[in-house]
Amino acid sequence: MSEKFDVIVVGAGASGNAAAYTLAKSGLKVLQLERGETSGAKNVQGAILYADALERIIPDFREEAPLERHIIEQRMWVMDERSYVGSHFRSDDFNKPPYNRYTIIRAKFDKWFSDKVKEAGALVICETTVKTLLRDDAGKVIGVEVDRIDGKIYADLVILADGVNSTLARKAGFRPELDPKHVALAVKEIHFLPKDVIESRFNIQDEEGVVIEMMGKITHGMMGTGFLYTNSDSISVGVGCLLSDFMTQKITPYQLLEQLKAHPSVAPMLEGGEMKEYAAHLIPEGGYHAIPQIYGDGWMIVGDSGMFVNAVHREGSNLAMTTGRIAAETAIELGRAGKAMSAANLALYRKRLDDSFVIKDLKKYKDLPELLDNNKQFLTTYPELLNRSAYAMLKVDGEDKRSKQKDIYRGFRAERSLFGLLGDAYKLWRAFR
Amino acid sequence: MSDKAVSIKVEDKLYQNRYLVDAERPHIQIKDEALCASCTTRQCTVCCPAGCYEGAADKVVLTTDGCLECGTCRVICTTHRNVEWEYPRGGYGIQFKFG
Numbered sequence: 001m002s003e004k005f006d007v008i009v010v011g012a013g014a015s016g017n018a019a020a021y022t023l024a025k026s027g028l029k030v031l032q033l034e035r036g037e038t039s040g041a042k043n044v045q046g047a048i049l050y051a052d053a054l055e056r057i058i059p060d061f062r063e064e065a066p067l068e069r070h071i072i073e074q075r076m077w078v079m080d081e082r083s084y085v086g087s088h089f090r091s092d093d094f095n096k097p098p099y100n101r102y103t104i105i106r107a108k109f110d111k112w113f114s115d116k117v118k119e120a121g122a123l124v125i126c127e128t129t130v131k132t133l134l135r136d137d138a139g140k141v142i143g144v145e146v147d148r149i150d151g152k153i154y155a156d157l158v159i160l161a162d163g164v165n166s167t168l169a170r171k172a173g174f175r176p177e178l179d180p181k182h183v184a185l186a187v188k189e190i191h192f193l194p195k196d197v198i199e200s201r202f203n204i205q206d207e208e209g210v211v212i213e214m215m216g217k218i219t220h221g222m223m224g225t226g227f228l229y230t231n232s233d234s235i236s237v238g239v240g241c242l243l244s245d246f247m248t249q250k251i252t253p254y255q256l257l258e259q260l261k262a263h264p265s266v267a268p269m270l271e272g273g274e275m276k277e278y279a280a281h282l283i284p285e286g287g288y289h290a291i292p293q294i295y296g297d298g299w300m301i302v303g304d305s306g307m308f309v310n311a312v313h314r315e316g317s318n319l320a321m322t323t324g325r326i327a328a329e330t331a332i333e334l335g336r337a338g339k340a341m342s343a344a345n346l347a348l349y350r351k352r353l354d355d356s357f358v359i360k361d362l363k364k365y366k367d368l369p370e371l372l373d374n375n376k377q378f379l380t381t382y383p384e385l386l387n388r389s390a391y392a393m394l395k396v397d398g399e400d401k402r403s404k405q406k407d408i409y410r411g412f413r414a415e416r417s418l419f420g421l422l423g424d425a426y427k428l429w430r431a432f433r
Numbered sequence: 434m435s436d437k438a439v440s441i442k443v444e445d446k447l448y449q450n451r452y453l454v455d456a457e458r459p460h461i462q463i464k465d466e467a468l469c470a471s472c473t474t475r476q477c478t479v480c481c482p483a484g485c486y487e488g489a490a491d492k493v494v495l496t497t498d499g500c501l502e503c504g505t506c507r508v509i510c511t512t513h514r515n516v517e518w519e520y521p522r523g524g525y526g527i528q529f530k531f532g
Contacts, residue, residue: 042527108531165507185482187482190531252481254441281501
């Protein structure tokens with residue numbers, strides 16, 4: 001392939017598709033390369049789609065995108081081995097179109113998104129792994145080399161949307177190897193159940209959906225969460241923890257998932273389901289401090305490859321789509337102004353991200369990952385105390401409530417000193433404010 | 434969360450997945466077997482979500498057929514950086530049906 005493109009986008013995930021679609025729609029000559037058999041074959045997500053980010057790219061996506069259920073109820077469970085203390089938020093406001101969040105199945109959704117990219121005019125080539133970036137003597141990126149015969153392809157700009165592992169950015173020296181403290185490993189399964197069974201089990205109708213986020217002893221003290229999402233006729237269930245924590249444990253990721261599925265509060269929701277796929281994926285959770293250099297002469301980084309995940313709010317695909325879109329818009333604007341894709345000009349991309357929710361949100365929680373990493377009581381001691389307290393207060397056994405409260409207070413004091421309790425409250429307030 | 438539930442074989446899970454195995458061309462390799470022999474942690478044998486790494490007396494045996502391409506093994510091998518990790522050739526490896 002000796003022809004030259006305006007832009008090459010490496011990867012067909014959320015960020016790559018957002019970038020390729022936006023670029024192609026503006027009339028630029030775009031090549032998108034994907035290593036999977038089809039676009040989506042290598043992508044893994046929980047998965048929740050946040051409508052806003054996609055709406056800014058394809059305003060009428062709801063009319064044709066394969067969406068599972070719109071979410072009307074969010075459950076947060078703090079768990080110990082046998083119980084959970086939960087907060088459920090369900091609102092009819094989430095049940096009025098246009099809906100805000102949907103569950104999706106990535107392989108189906110990505111196929112649709114990829115069709116939109118092709119419709120917009122981009123050339124999409126699958127089953128092609130990019131081996132390396134091509135650079136000129138001055139170091140400027142001028143194209144890519146793929147694992148095919150005569151595999152050198154040239155472009156004015158290469159957008160790296162190649163995911164959390166980004167072998168390209170690492171080999172090019174744009175980014176260091178991932179720090180185990182900055183990345184979570186999530187494993188998940190999909191279980192198929194009849195639609196009406198899911199709806200009766202979760203107290204929902206038609207296309208309504210429920211998501212459950214779980215924390216506490218289910219992660220064995222590791223920094224992480226479990227999740228369970230309702231799709232149309234299936235349930236996605238999984239658990240993710242920081243790799244640095246996995247490294248200190250003797251439990252395998254699949255054992256952790258099995259234990260979560262066997263929890264007495266979780267097992268009945270999955271009962272009778274047929275498991276049809278087991279997946280694993282890394283999630284960049286280092287936050288603001290872990291974001292690498294995201295642009296240079298002839299290149300930009302978008303999505304997971306740039307560590308754009310808000311771990312606190314479980315947001316990733318929306319940051320991916322937004323960074324993909326803004327990178328594309330920056331390139332379009334520079335192109336129209338006849339400016340070169342140089343580092344100096346592409347700095348506009350970073351500036352625009354700084355002004356967007358992407359960097360603002362990541363900055364807001366910049367110290368939280370470290371806080372939780374250094375204060376494991378939030379993940380083990382408190383969930384257990386909370387569950388023990390709820391059990392004590394709700395169990396009617398002839399003991400008066402004031403005595404029970406005293407016991408609960410003593411329980412907290414036994415695990416944490418008074419200064420410890422106050423300190424923890426202050427630390428959390430500082431991290432979230 | 435009983436211990437009974439823990440006795441799961443990862444192979445039973447991987448069996449549900451769809452793979453196009455690039456025969457004789459593993460995309461991940463152990464750089465130096467001797468380093469694994471002396472490695473005291475061998476976290477790869479615990480952390481790999483597909484159970485691709487198996488500890489033996491004088492080495493660690495890697496079988497990439499069930500690999501989920503997550504990258505964990507490369508990231509956690511911090512002591513020796515002994516994992517040569519590439520993506521499979523285009524079109525090969527795990528092909529997620531649902532993702």
